Amino acid sequence: MELRQLESFLAVVEEGQFARAASRLFLSPPAVTGHIRQLEREIGMPILQRSPVMLTPAGERLIPHARAIVGAAKAASDAVRDIRTEGPAPLRVGVMAPGSAELTPAVLRAFRQAQPQTRITIESLGFTDYITPLLEHRVDAAFVRPAPDDERIAAEVLTAEPRVIIAPATSELADAEELRLADVLEVDYVRLPDATPRGFMEYAYFATARDGMRPPLGLDQVRTAQDLLNSVASGQGIGATLYSLGRFYRWPGIRCVPVVDAPWEASVLATRRNDPRPEVQAFRALAVMIARDLGPKLVPAPKPPS
CATH class of the missing domain: 3.40.190.10 (Periplasmic binding protein-like II)
Known part of the structure; x- marks a missing residue:
């Protein structure tokens, strides 16, 4: 098991696509695919499902150890780099x-x-x-x-900050001046990748209000604020965020509506x-x-x- 294989594994999980992982690592997609296959051969079972990319049970067990190993290697590299770098580190x-x-x-x-x-x-x-x-x-x-x-x-x-829902401008939710949690719990939400930290998933899906259960999800996977806005504008679901994101991004095809009984x-x-x-x-x-x-x-x- 090599460090580069674990780096490719983490990149695929976090990016949700082999092509994006390859771009992030400055590798070719076949190289990343090869690293994953080598890992799976060494472990003796699949660690990722393809199309869409999802963790298998073996992958779920591997990911915390992979992050720990890659993090330790990075920390060691940074420690040595600090010694040889002239001037203060950025x-x-x-x-x-x-x-x-x-x-x-x-x-x-x-x-x-x-x-x-x-x-x-x-x-x-x-x-x-x-x-x-x-x-x-x-x-x-x-x-x-x-x-x-x-x-x-x-x-x-x-x-x-208070919470807001980002809704497609043509939806019924977008017509409301304000909403309550009961109005938004059974609506399709844009999908977060499986590798998203649990705390962010709970925040994005109002998990506390739905007893930890996930809402209905659209097909698109969103990883950034821009992904979220584009997916909502195209009608793939709604998104939940903070008041300031809706104020900062005036995006065509969406409307931000406050959820007045959601905890700040x-x-x-x-x-x-x-x-x-x-x-x-x-x-x-x-x-x-x-x-x-x-x-x-x-x-x-x-x-x-x-």
Whole structure:
């Protein structure tokens, strides 16, 4: 079992397609397919179903161990790289669009002004991979929602917002001024990949209100905010999100409607717990200060649930 095989396995699971996984890894699709077949031969059973891509029971058991091995290898590589790299390492920030609304650019600007010697890089995060990049040391901090349920990650709440439904503009739901959970529990939702972290699935499907059960799902799999908006606009189902995403994205063919009795949810800044880097600690402290002092001015107040 080789590291590159496990990297291909994780990429296919997180991207939901062999072609996307190959693009992410800068490999050809046949190379990724070969890695998966080699893994399956070594294990002695399939780890992925094809068309659509889904984990088998063996794949479900393998995935946490694969992530741990790949994460450990990445951490070791980063440790050695830090020794040979001249100057301070960059601060790598992940953003699941739209982050924490207006607070995200405000925090980035303030940190650049406070620590101009520290280079910042930005990485886009999707619904399936907003926890893994932190644990694999691909990013140092991440603006995400909801708060990751992982003891290895610390999360600072930056915004608390009401929930909205993104509905096709031609649907009956789009005609409503406001909705309640009972109105949206039995409607088709856009589909999240099986590799999506459970916490995000529960958030996206209002799982608490439906006793943990999944709703009816459309065929399209969505991994990013743009995927979500395109899928809803094409009539593949509805999506649930935060107030700020609907405010940031004025997308043709959709309408955002508040769900007034749904519990509010948070956007957070997530970091590895006990990360010793002063730059990470300073970034986290600055984000909390800006959220506390400037948040009410920067983020328009939503209509509270009635």
